[in-house]
Amino acid sequence: MTLSDDDIExxxxxxxxxxxxxxxxxxxxxxxxxxxxxxxxxxxxxERRFVKLTEAALDIARTLVSQKRGAQPDSNPAVMVALGHMDVLDDATTEKMTQAARFRNVLAHTYGNAIKHDDGYDALQELDRYRDFLFAVREYLDDSGVLE
Structure with missing residues (x-):
């Protein structure tokens, strides 16, 4: 796989x-x-940090999916599914990051009491899904020779 300098940045x-x-x-x-x-x-x-965190993960996913497939899926959860289909993410991480993308959508498009505080607290206890995502992306880029 070849990524442009802009993609790598x-x-x-x-x-x-x-x-x-x-x-x-x-x-x-x-x-x-x-x-x-x-x-x-x-x-x-x-809530704001979750939006930024997930947006950054989605940006990475969109960059990799676009480079490999030439087109992007039309929803945030579908981008994570596409990354799973590319074997960048395993099934468990794909599912967790798809849920994260849905949670980001809730945070970005709702306000006040519409956001369930328990959902935010539960997500806060599940940060490993993002670490797993970063590890999987790094491994994929290493295996692809992009980082050499």
Whole structure:
């Protein structure tokens, strides 16, 4: 696989965004469920970081899918499914990242009490799906010889 310099820069920038967001979110994991549901500022930070984190993952996925297939699926969850079909992600990571893409859509398109605080708290406890995604992408790029 051959990625352009722009594609590589886009992926590197997205990885940096993901790592920064993961660090912030990891710092919020120690909140109890009650603290999370009652602390609006903490929820706002977590929700915004999840949007940024997932957008960056989607940007990586779109870049890889476009390069391989020439076209992108028309929904965020479908982009993650396409990455799974390309054998970049295993089945479990594909499913988890598809759920993450749906969660991002909820966060980006709803507000106030429409967002279930328990869903945000549960997602906060499942950051490994993003780490698994990053590991799988790195392995795919290594195996493809892109990073040499």
């Amino acid at each position: 886009r992926i590197v920038s997205a990885v940096e965004t993901m790592e920064a967001s993961l660090a912030v979110l990891a710092g919020k994991q120690s909140l109890s469920r009650k603290e999370f549901t009652t602390d609006r500022a903490a929820r706002d930070i977590v």
